[in-house]
Structure formats: structure tokens, C-alpha cells
Amino acid sequence: xxxxxxxxxxxxxxxxxxxxxxxxxxxxxxxxxxxxxxxxxxxxxxxxxxxxxxxxxxxxxxxxxxxxxxxxxxxxxxxxxxxxxxxxxxxxxxxxxxxxxxxxxxxxxxxxxxxxxxxxxxxxxxxxxxxxxxxxxxxxxxxxxxxxxxxxxxxxxxxxxxxxxxxxxxxxxxxxxxxxxxxxxxxxxxxxxxxxxxxxxxxxxxxxxxxxxxxxxxxxxxxxxxxxxxxxxxxxxxxxxxxxxxxxxxxxxxxxxxxxxxxxxxxxxxxxxxxxxxxxxxxxxxxxxxxxxxxxxxxxxxxxxxxxxxxxxxxxxxxxxxxxxxxxxxxxxxxxxxxxxxxxxxxxxxxxxxxxxxxxxxxxxxxxxxxxxxxxxxxxxxxxxxxxxxxxxxxxxxxxxxxxxxxxxxxxxxxxxxxxxxxxxxxxxxxxxxxxxxxxxxxxx
Amino acid sequence: xxxxxxxxxxxxxxxxxxxxxxxxxxxxxxxxxxxxxxxxxxxxxxxxxxxxxxxxxxxxxxxxxxxxxxxxxxxxxxxxxxxxxxxxxxxxxxxxxxxxxxxxxxxxxxxxxxxxxxxxxxxxxxxxxxxxxxxxxxxxxxxxxxxxxxxxxxxxxxxxxxxxxxxxxxxxxxxxxxxxxxxxxxxxxxxxxxxxxxxxxxxxxxxxxxxxxxxxxxxxxxxxxxxxxxxxxxxxxxxxxxxxxxxxxxxxxxxxxxxxxxxxxxxxxxxxxxxxxxxxxxxxxxxxxxxxxx
Numbered sequence: 001x002x003x004x005x006x007x008x009x010x011x012x013x014x015x016x017x018x019x020x021x022x023x024x025x026x027x028x029x030x031x032x033x034x035x036x037x038x039x040x041x042x043x044x045x046x047x048x049x050x051x052x053x054x055x056x057x058x059x060x061x062x063x064x065x066x067x068x069x070x071x072x073x074x075x076x077x078x079x080x081x082x083x084x085x086x087x088x089x090x091x092x093x094x095x096x097x098x099x100x101x102x103x104x105x106x107x108x109x110x111x112x113x114x115x116x117x118x119x120x121x122x123x124x125x126x127x128x129x130x131x132x133x134x135x136x137x138x139x140x141x142x143x144x145x146x147x148x149x150x151x152x153x154x155x156x157x158x159x160x161x162x163x164x165x166x167x168x169x170x171x172x173x174x175x176x177x178x179x180x181x182x183x184x185x186x187x188x189x190x191x192x193x194x195x196x197x198x199x200x201x202x203x204x205x206x207x208x209x210x211x212x213x214x215x216x217x218x219x220x221x222x223x224x225x226x227x228x229x230x231x232x233x234x235x236x237x238x239x240x241x242x243x244x245x246x247x248x249x250x251x252x253x254x255x256x257x258x259x260x261x262x263x264x265x266x267x268x269x270x271x272x273x274x275x276x277x278x279x280x281x282x283x284x285x286x287x288x289x290x291x292x293x294x295x296x297x298x299x300x301x302x303x304x305x306x307x308x309x310x311x312x313x314x315x316x317x318x319x320x321x322x323x324x325x326x327x328x329x330x331x332x333x334x335x336x337x338x339x340x341x342x343x344x345x346x347x348x349x350x351x352x353x354x355x356x357x358x359x360x361x362x363x364x365x366x367x368x369x370x371x372x373x374x375x376x377x378x379x380x381x382x383x384x385x386x387x388x389x390x391x392x393x394x395x396x397x398x399x400x401x402x403x404x405x406x407x408x409x410x411x412x413x414x415x416x417x418x419x420x421x422x423x424x425x426x427x428x429x430x431x432x433x434x435x436x437x438x439x440x441x442x443x444x445x
Numbered sequence: 446x447x448x449x450x451x452x453x454x455x456x457x458x459x460x461x462x463x464x465x466x467x468x469x470x471x472x473x474x475x476x477x478x479x480x481x482x483x484x485x486x487x488x489x490x491x492x493x494x495x496x497x498x499x500x501x502x503x504x505x506x507x508x509x510x511x512x513x514x515x516x517x518x519x520x521x522x523x524x525x526x527x528x529x530x531x532x533x534x535x536x537x538x539x540x541x542x543x544x545x546x547x548x549x550x551x552x553x554x555x556x557x558x559x560x561x562x563x564x565x566x567x568x569x570x571x572x573x574x575x576x577x578x579x580x581x582x583x584x585x586x587x588x589x590x591x592x593x594x595x596x597x598x599x600x601x602x603x604x605x606x607x608x609x610x611x612x613x614x615x616x617x618x619x620x621x622x623x624x625x626x627x628x629x630x631x632x633x634x635x636x637x638x639x640x641x642x643x644x645x646x647x648x649x650x651x652x653x654x655x656x657x658x659x660x661x662x663x664x665x666x667x668x669x670x671x672x673x674x675x676x677x678x679x680x681x682x683x684x685x686x687x688x689x690x691x692x693x694x695x696x697x698x699x700x701x702x703x704x705x706x707x708x709x710x711x712x713x714x715x716x717x718x719x720x721x722x723x724x725x726x727x728x729x730x731x732x733x734x735x736x737x738x739x
Contacts, residue, residue, distance in 0.1 A: 265576035410706035421689035
């Protein structure tokens with residue numbers, strides 16, 4: 001008798017452990033009521049890159065909003081995991097491979113198609129249609145990166161360019177340029193002069209491999225090829241990576257690398273470290289997306305900040321692209337795991353709305369960044385001159401596709417790895433060779 | 446007089462073996478079988494893809510990047526054999542000499558890196574190699590060798606050697622301990638006889654210590670090869686296999702294919718290829734060394 005009792009309890013304990021392990025995706029058992037209120041406790045897992053030590057508006061705003069959500073919804077328990085950007089990309093892919101994605105997470109545009117095809121995430125179309133106000137609050141173009149044949153993969157949380165030139169006007173003035181060079185040849189001339197002065201012309205940190213792709217090639221490529229070429233590539237309408245304009249774009253990057261325009265440790269520092277040399281006045285410019293504005297405002301010393309201005313890459317001779325255009329899009333969105341249902345889904349949708357909606361946009365705008373939604377009401381006096389300059393530039397320029405958001409990961413990896421080699425003068429990688437490799441990956445994907 | 450312990454029942458023996466067998470089963474055998482299974486499919490995560498037979502392997506044999514990463518593994522292994530075993534052997538002999546003070550202290554300090562996580566080692570060495578505030582460049586310029594300063598982790602020509610240095614440094618201690626304990630097992634009488642015959646330190650090392658350690662060295666060699674075939678974490682932290690593919694090793698390549706490009710089926714094939722190559726290498730080396738004995 002005693003023995004049977006022991007066995008029974010062992011089985012029960014084992015079973016309850018198993019059950020609680022799978023419980024993350026189901027509604028919590030009803031016995032687990034929140035204290036005080038009669039409501040059930042709902043558990044949500046959330047994976048993001050909103051670090052509490054970051055100075056970027058996109059992070060600061062989300063941190064505040066998550067705290068707010070927790071305060072308003074005591075019955076929802078959020079277990080959060082925060083990683084840096086590069087690790088987040090890896091982690092999400094790894095979790096997806098094991099069919100083990102968090103309930104709510106940050107989704108990269110290039111993963112959207114695969115995750116939807118594999119049924120890992122929930123298309124948001126119905127949820128968006130139910131809440132017209134929320135849906136119409138988004139910047140219309142923000143959904144472009146997450147629209148997979150009509151299915152919306154996530155709620156965009158930013159809408160920005162991935163390629164702006166952050167330049168130090170004082171340094172440019174020293175070599176005789178009152179404004180940012182308007183043509184490629186002038187830019188090369190200025191860079192050569194910086195080199196003579198012992199200043200790093202372009203500070204770049206490409207260890208994580210996306211910086212050169214998103215912030216340099218996507219924008220520069222469009223200058224040479226025009227957007228029609230990329231659309232043809234994306235829709236497989238006949239364009240090829242070995243087309244001359246694309247090779248010309250790679251050649252231009254090779255030209256920069258050969259003349260020593262970049263810091264020699266380009267492949268061993270990352271995108272936040274690339275700003276350091278600029279802050280110290282040791283670099284004339286760096287290339288990064290709009291998300292860096294808030295960090296520059298917070299981190300740069302005053303004398304550098306006052307001289308910091310934004311520009312687009314200059315136009316090139318005979319290029320097919322428009323001059324007032326730069327690579328951009330939403331890039332990141334918040335996605336929902338496809339196995340959410342019932343109250344969990346409700347709680348998750350509420351969280352997504354808060355993190356992507358109007359309020360987030362207004363808070364972002366005050367800190368100097370743009371969100372996926374339109375900012376309606378914010379204190380313009382709080383905005384810094386650099387942010388206003390950024391808004392102005394964003395308004396004037398057309399957004400062209402960011403390569404690593406629209407192309408499949410297998411192509412991107414070849415492209416970004418090849419760019420790393422192209423950026424080293426001694427590597428012997430030729431633009432033609434790289435173009436062929438990318439084309440091969442494109443044909444195989 | 447022979448004392449016999451009561452022979453344990455079969456179930457008791459099995460009970461003691463069970464935890465080990467279970468652990469082995471779950472972390473080695475089952476994943477291996479799963480990897481073989483996945484490698485026969487075109488699998489991109491989530492829903493299972495199409496069965497493609499051995500075509501992943503056919504592709505693998507022709508994959509220049511895979512063979513390039515295998516070559517990198519071989520270079521690292523070669524350097525490690527010379528660096529780790531060579532240094533460890535020399536240090537073991539030096540530490541065995543009578544005039545060395547604080548023997549325990551030296552041994553502990555040299556062994557310490559072995560217990561550090563590879564990620565920590567990778568980060569520390571990345572900082573040491575840093576262009577502006579890395580200790581290596583500071584040191585070089587302070588002794589007037591600024592012309593030797595290199596973009597250590599940025600030049601595809603030297604990056605493989607730069608990432609090998611910490612691997613060598615980290616594991617010298619392991620082989621040092623193995624060699625020191627083996628040296629202590631050599632009978633001191635042999636050395637005494639040699640000393641009477643007038644053998645000095647170097648001669649004793651070459652003619653006594655080295656032959657007496659032959660078996661230990663073989664084991665150490667196998668450990669070294671096996672360890673370097675699966676090397677991943679240091680390099681992942683330091684360069685991520687870059688610039689380009691210049692420091693990509695097989696494990697990194699399997700990782701890139703599986704989780705970077707999301708080709709999990711092919712990635713599994715790469716892993717299986719890695720196991721086959723490592724086994725072949727170990728077998729070949731064993732055959733080569735066995736030849737001298739028998």
C-alpha cells in the first residue's frame with residue numbers, strides 16, 4: 001500500500017513537471033489565480049534587443065512601455081530575454097529551427113517569409129483589421145518589409161533609413177568643403193585629403209557583417225543600378241548580380257578600400273564602436289541608419305555634436321538611381337508565435353499594440369527617432385537640431401529597398417561575407433568575383 | 446588467500462550504469478542519429494522538407510568552402526600540435542629540473558587558462574588584439590617595434606594565426622599536466638645511471654624522457670587532434686569566421702549553413718562530414734604511429 005502511494009506520487013510529480021514545462025504556450029491552469037483579483041495569471045515570453053543600458057530611442061522607449069504594461073496588467077507575467085542585435089538574430093533563427101519561438105519577439109524582415117511559410121508566426125491581417133485605428137496609425141510604407149504575398153508578418157516598430165552619412169562639418173571645412181560633397185569624385189577627393197591629415201576618412205565597424213551591407217552597399221548600389229534593377233532581382237524578373245551597374249557599385253567600394261578610406265580594424269569592431277572614433281574627432285564620417293541619431297545626441301561630446309550633420313551618399317557618374325534616395329524601411333517588427341490563443345493571445349496583442357502604436361511613436365519622436373507609426377502629438381521643443389535635420393532628410397528622400405531585409409538569408413550571408421573581404425585592401429577579392437559568388441547563391445536559393 | 450566480493454545482481458550493475466548511458470544517449474547518440482536523418486532532407490526548420498537522399502552529401506563533396514574550412518582546421522591542428530605539445534613538453538622538462546623554484550605555483554598558473562570558458566578567452570584576446578588600446582600593439586610600440594603592428598584580426602592573410610595563438614596558449618596547461626605526471630612515473634634510477642655516464646639535461650630529455658613518454662605523447666596527440674577538429678567557440682567570439690571565410694573552421698561552417706542560411710538539412714550533412722573527416726584523420730594518424738611500434 002505504502003509502495004503504491006510512493007509510486008503514485010512520483011508519477012504525479014513527474015507529470016506535473018512535464019505539464020508545467022509545456023505550459024508556456026497554453027493558458028495557465030485555473031488554480032493559478034493571481035492574488036487579490038480573481039484573474040488568471042498569464043505568462044508571456046518576450047525576446048528583444050531593448051537593452052536597459054542603450055541610449056538609442058528605440059530601446060529606451062520600449063523599456064518604458066514594457067514597465068508601463070507590467071504595471072497596468074499585474075496578471076500578465078512577462079519573462080523577457082534581451083540580447084544585443086547580432087545575438088538576437090542568431091537566437092531567433094536557432095529557436096525557429098527548433099520550432100521553439102517565444103510568444104512575442106522582434107522579427108527581422110528577411111526572416112518573415114520563411115517563418116510564415118513554415119507556420120511559425122501568426123499573420124497579423126485579422127488582428128490589424130479588427131483595430132482600424134491602430135492599423136491606420138502606421139506609416140503606410142512600413143509594412144512593405146513585412147508583407148509576404150498579402151500576409152502581414154509583424155507590427156513594424158521603426159521606419160528609418162539604414163544609410164545616412166554622419167559627418168563632422170568642421171573636419172570637412174578644414175579641407176575646403178563647406179557642404180557635404182555632392183558627387184562621388186568630390187567625396188573621393190575629400191577622403192584623400194583626410195588621409196593626408198592623418199584622420200580616418202570613414203569609420204566603420206563591420207564585425208557583425210551587416211553594416212557594410214545595410215549602410216553602404218544598399219544605398220550605394222541603388223545609386224548605380226536604380227531601384228528597378230533590385231525589384232527585378234527580388235521578383236526574379238531577369239536581372240542578375242553580374243550586371244555591370246552592380247559590379248560598378250562593388251568596384252566603388254573596392255576603390256574606397258584600396259585608397260585606405262576605412263580604419264584598419266574595420267572587421268574586428270562593431271557598429272557601436274565605429275562611432276567612438278567619430279566622437280573623438282579622429283574620423284570625418286561614419287555610415288549608419290537613423291537609429292543612431294539618438295545615440296549620437298546622447299553620447300557625442302558637445303563640440304562634435306554641434307558639428308555633426310547628416311547627408312546622403314553622393315550621386316555617381318552615369319548611375320541609374322535617384323540622388324534623393326537612400327536605403328530604408330522598417331526592418332524590424334514585433335511578431336506573434338502562431339500557437340498563441342485565447343487569453344494569452346489577447347494579452348500579447350495588447351502588448352504588441354502598445355509597443356508599436358501611436359504612443360510609442362510620440363515617445364520616440366521626443367527622443368529623436370521615428371517609430372513604425374506616425375507620431376501625432378509630441379513636444380517639438382524637446383527635439384534636438386540633429387533630429388529635426390534627420391526628419392527633414394527622411395521626408396525629402398525616397399526609400400529604396402535594404403538588401404539584407406529583402407533577400408533570402410543564404411544570399412545575404414554570401415554577400416556580407418564577401419563585402420568583408422572586399423573591404424580589406426590586401427584580400428585580392430575582385431568585384432567581379434564577388435558578383436559571381438552572389439549570383440551563384442541567388443540561383444541556388 | 447583470495448577474498449571475493451559478493452557478485453552484484455545484474456539489476457544493480459545496470460542501475461549504476463543507467464545514468465551514464467542515459468546522458469550519453471541523449472547528448473550524443475540521439476542527436477547524431479537525428480543529424481543523419483536531417484541530412485537526408487531539404488529541411489529549413491518548422492515543417493519537414495522533401496527527402497533528397499544523398500544529394501546533400503554530393504553537394505558537400507564539391508563544396509569548396511567546406512574543404513577550405515577543413516584546411517583551416519588542419520592548419521590550426523598542425524600549429525597546435527607543435528605549439529601545445531611542443532611547449533608543454535619543454536615546460537614539463539624545465540619544471541622537472543632541480544633548480545626550479547615555486548614549481549606548484551608555475552604549474553597552477555600555466556594550467557589556469559584551461560579552466561577558463563572559451564568565450565572569455567576569445568573576448569580577452571580580442572581586446573588584446575585591438576588596434577587602438579590593445580596591449581599587444583601598445584607593447585610592440587613601446588619597445589620600438591611599431592612597424593610590426595598588424596591588423597591582427599582584419600587581415601585574411603594572418604587572421605588564422607591570430608586566432609590560433611589563444612587556442613595554443615589556452616591548452617598548453619592541459620598537456621603540461623599530462624606530461625608532468627608521466628615524467629614522474631619514469632624511474633629515477635634510469636636518470637641516475639645516465640648521470641653517472643655523464644648525460645646532461647638536454648641529452649637526458651632526448652634519450653630518456655622522450656622515448657619513455659612515447660605512449661603518453663600518442664594519447665596527447667589524439668586529444669589535440671580531436672580537440673582542434675571541433676574547435677568553434679574561441680573563433681566564433683573573435684572573428685565569427687571572418688573576414689570573409691578566412692578563419693572559418695568546419696564547426697563554424699556547419700553553424701553558418703544551419704543558422705545563418707537556414708539550410709538545416711545541408712548543415713547536418715556538413716556536421717556528419719566533419720565527424721567522418723575527424724575519424725579518418727585519427728585513424729590515419731594511429732596507423733602511422735602504430736607502424737613504428739609493431
